[in-house]
Amino acid sequence: MDELRTTRLHAWHLENGANMARFGLYDMPLWYPAGAKAEHLAVIESAGIFDTSHMAVIGLQGEGARGLLQFCFTKDLDRCLGKEKSPLVSGRCVYGVFLQPDGTVIDDAIVYQLGVNDYMVVVNAGMGGIVAEHLGLHKGGASLTIIDYTDKLGKMDIQGPLAGKILKKILRNADDALAGMVYFSCRGGCDGLQTPTAVALLDGSPILVSRTGYTGEFGFELFVAGENFVSLWQMVLAAGEDLGLLPCGLAARDSLRAGAALPLSHQDIGPWLFANNPWQFALPWQEGERVFSKDFLGAAALLAATDGEHTLPFAGFDLRKITVGKDTFVTDLQGDTIGQVLTCATDMAIGRVGGMIVSAATPAAEGRPEDFKPRGLSCGFVKVRKSLAVGELVILTDGKREIKVEIRQDIRPHRSARRPITAML
Amino acid sequence: MKELSELDFPETVRYTEDHEWAAVDGDTVRIGVSDYAQDQLGDIVYVEMPEVGDMFEKGDEFGTLESVKAVSELYLPMAGEVVAVNDALLETPELINQEPYGSWIIEIRPTDPAEYEELMNAEDYVDMLRG
Numbered sequence: 001m002d003e004l005r006t007t008r009l010h011a012w013h014l015e016n017g018a019n020m021a022r023f024g025l026y027d028m029p030l031w032y033p034a035g036a037k038a039e040h041l042a043v044i045e046s047a048g049i050f051d052t053s054h055m056a057v058i059g060l061q062g063e064g065a066r067g068l069l070q071f072c073f074t075k076d077l078d079r080c081l082g083k084e085k086s087p088l089v090s091g092r093c094v095y096g097v098f099l100q101p102d103g104t105v106i107d108d109a110i111v112y113q114l115g116v117n118d119y120m121v122v123v124n125a126g127m128g129g130i131v132a133e134h135l136g137l138h139k140g141g142a143s144l145t146i147i148d149y150t151d152k153l154g155k156m157d158i159q160g161p162l163a164g165k166i167l168k169k170i171l172r173n174a175d176d177a178l179a180g181m182v183y184f185s186c187r188g189g190c191d192g193l194q195t196p197t198a199v200a201l202l203d204g205s206p207i208l209v210s211r212t213g214y215t216g217e218f219g220f221e222l223f224v225a226g227e228n229f230v231s232l233w234q235m236v237l238a239a240g241e242d243l244g245l246l247p248c249g250l251a252a253r254d255s256l257r258a259g260a261a262l263p264l265s266h267q268d269i270g271p272w273l274f275a276n277n278p279w280q281f282a283l284p285w286q287e288g289e290r291v292f293s294k295d296f297l298g299a300a301a302l303l304a305a306t307d308g309e310h311t312l313p314f315a316g317f318d319l320r321k322i323t324v325g326k327d328t329f330v331t332d333l334q335g336d337t338i339g340q341v342l343t344c345a346t347d348m349a350i351g352r353v354g355g356m357i358v359s360a361a362t363p364a365a366e367g368r369p370e371d372f373k374p375r376g377l378s379c380g381f382v383k384v385r386k387s388l389a390v391g392e393l394v395i396l397t398d399g400k401r402e403i404k405v406e407i408r409q410d411i412r413p414h415r416s417a418r419r420p421i422t423a424m425l
Numbered sequence: 426m427k428e429l430s431e432l433d434f435p436e437t438v439r440y441t442e443d444h445e446w447a448a449v450d451g452d453t454v455r456i457g458v459s460d461y462a463q464d465q466l467g468d469i470v471y472v473e474m475p476e477v478g479d480m481f482e483k484g485d486e487f488g489t490l491e492s493v494k495a496v497s498e499l500y501l502p503m504a505g506e507v508v509a510v511n512d513a514l515l516e517t518p519e520l521i522n523q524e525p526y527g528s529w530i531i532e533i534r535p536t537d538p539a540e541y542e543e544l545m546n547a548e549d550y551v552d553m554l555r556g
Contacts, residue, residue: 017427019467035468035522036493251467251493319470323496346470346493376470401489401496 007053008154008229018249024125026054029249037348037376039252043217044349044361046244047160049236050253052214052221053229056128057149059193060119060135064142069119072098072138073111074274076284076294085293088113091195093184093210096282097274098123098131099298103305105269107131108282110212112186114195117144122155122221124265138297153191154229158236159219159256161361161416162243164424167209167220169239170232172200177209181421186210191225201232211421214253216260218416218424258380259347259412261313268311268342268381275302276387277311310387311342314394314405315357316378319346322396322403330382331395339384341396348376350412362414378403379411432460434551435526439502439544442553446526447502447544453509454541455529456502458490461554463525466492469518474510474531481505483540487531490521503540505533 004027013020018029029051031039042048060069070077075096079085088094093112097105107127112120123131128150135146158167168174177187177199188199188208199207201224208223224232237245254264263269263279274283283302284293292299321344322328330339349360351374353367362368382394388407396403416424438446444462448455463469471491481487481501488499509532514520520528535541545553 019464030494031467037468037470255493320473320491321496348470348493 005054005151007051008226009051009053009233012230012233013051016247021250023250024054026125028054029247030251031249032247034246036249036251036255039246039248040255040348041360042244042246043160043215043248043252043256044359045161047158047162047166047219047240048215048246048248048252049233049240050157050159050248051233052157053151053153053155054125055155056123056125056131057153057155057193057223058121058123058128058132058135059147059149060121060144061117061147062142062144063117064139064144065117065119068135068139068142068144069111069121070294070296072135072297073109074099074283074296074298075111076292077111077113079284079293090115090118091185091187091197093186093212095184097269098134099274099296099302101297101301103273103275103298103301104271105265105274106134108263108265108269110210112210114186114189114193118194120193127265149191149193152226154224154226154232155221156229156233156236157213157215157219157221158240159213159215159217160245161218161419161424162240162245163217163219164421166236166240166243166245167222168425170201170235171207171209172202172204175425178421178425181209181211183211183418190223190228193223201228201235207232213417214262215256216262216412216415216417217256218419255345255347258343258345259350260415260417261411263381264343273301273305273308274298275305276308278313307387309339309383309385311381311383312388313408313411314379314382315408315411316403316405317352319348319376319378320401320403321346321378322398322401325398328396328398330384331397333393333395335395338386338394339382341380342383343380344378344396345380346376347379347412349374350377351375352377357411357413359412359414361416366414377411378405379408427464429461429551429554432464433526434460434547436547438526439541439546440550441500441502441544443500445500445502447541448526448529449538449541450532452538453532453534454503454505455532456487457529458499458521458525459550460525463522466490466494466497468493469521472514472518472521472530474514475507477507477510479507481507481533499530501533502544503533504536506536508532508534
């Protein structure tokens with residue numbers, strides 16, 4: 001087994017009572033003394049901060065960068081922004097996946113355009129070298145350099161409805177820095193990764209701010225040079241102290257993303273065909289047609305795919321879950337096995353009111369009872385051999401425990417990720 | 426994660442390798458989980474308990490603890506009949522995190538009270554945890 005890697009905050013995590021566990025190649029906090037439930041709820045109601053510097057950053061610079069990404073990354077960078085499907089420009093970013101030629105997933109990623117021939121790719125823990133190598137393999141004679149920034153930068157995510165108010169306190173010219181910042185955009189820069197705008201912390205050190213995240217809630221991913229990372233973490237904690245900000249571990253990150261119906265790479269997407277799943281927005285489908293707007297690695301395999309396995313979100317009727325393992329199955333109501341469980345977590349901020357799922361963040365006018373106390377609902381993804389309609393019931397079982405769950409279009413309602421920034425500062 | 430020195434292992438109860446504790450209370454025995462177990466599991470959000478009157482052998486699974494991290498089975502330290510379950514845990518399972526030794530899960534009338542003596546005392550249990 002490889003030696004366990006740590007982030008620059010490792011000592012801080014230990015000193016602050018984090019319950020640690022191995023994730024990917026890294027020793028990471030699962031939760032802090034407040035507990036995963038309080039951390040999950042903090043992100044729904046105020047804000048949370050996550051050490052995500054185990055994730056890897058790759059830089060692509062040169063005239064051939066866009067062309068290489070167009071070939072290797074699923075999103076069509078020339079037709080991807082907004083309803084008009086306009087081209088990716090400096091200061092914007094998009095979500096997609098890197099596929100093998102056979103249409104199976106290497107990793108998912110956010111691709112940022114920083115400048116004219118300048119791109120940044122953020123992939124999962126331990127994947128920097130692998131994705132950089134994959135890109136190198138396909139670059140042919142294209143003119144570009146590929147730099148793996150693994151463990152060079154510090155990255156943290158500040159997520160939740162108060163994230164903007166907290167970030168504002170630590171940025172120089174904060175109003176200008178954040179004004180009009182749309183979902184999936186970025187500003188500033190650090191360590192050679194620079195957008196056209198400069199953003200600095202109050203102490204003058206540079207920062208790259210991205211309005212993205214992995215919780216379904218409003219917030220930012222922050223990138224700084226490694227040496228500025230621990231001080232930024234302290235700065236954010238101090239700025240958020242009176243606003244209910246909590247440091248959050250991977251358990252809350254997992255339950256939040258599951259409720260937001262976002263996939264975990266190598267668990268919900270992985271070495272199988274990227275087809276029949278809820279994340280088709282990662283592919284360059286031509287509207288209303290079964291063709292792609294560009295050719296890319298894996299495209300032919302996806303187009304040739306016949307009706308195979310289907311990955312679908314589900315939610316339970318209470319908070320009981322199944323520990324996912326090799327003996328965990330999905331059956332129909334008759335007890336016949338139809339597939340496997342990919343993710344099963346508990347979103348602690350939601351509950352069922354009548355036939356509806358309600359969140360702690362659901363406005364009263366939209367169905368949240370005044371005395372609503374979320375008990376939590378199990379949720380996640382199943383991969384089954386046949387297509388199931390939204391509302392259909394299936395059973396998750398580990399051979400002993402059986403949990404009835406409902407196939408869903410979506411899970412946690414009233415998420416804040418896409419709210420206009422003017423309402424959040 | 427807490428250091429072992431920060432966890433509480435009272436000498437008034439006995440322990441199992443699966444991290445349950447047992448405490449004699451007259452002619453019945455109360456069963457719960459140790460401070461180590463609750464610290465490892467994190468927030469306990471749901472407890473599944475047996476019915477009063479259920480009979481179990483030593484080592485039988487008598488319920489589950491559901492934490493944010495996982496679903497964990499509970500195993501009975503000694504054979505017996507369930508005479509009470511702690512209903513307070515149905516509404517507030519987090520009591521186990523707050524007071525692991527105050528929050529008994531079930532109470533049994535042991536088939537063989539001598540089985541209690543076979544369980545680990547605090548010192549042996551801590552030795553086991555130290556590995």
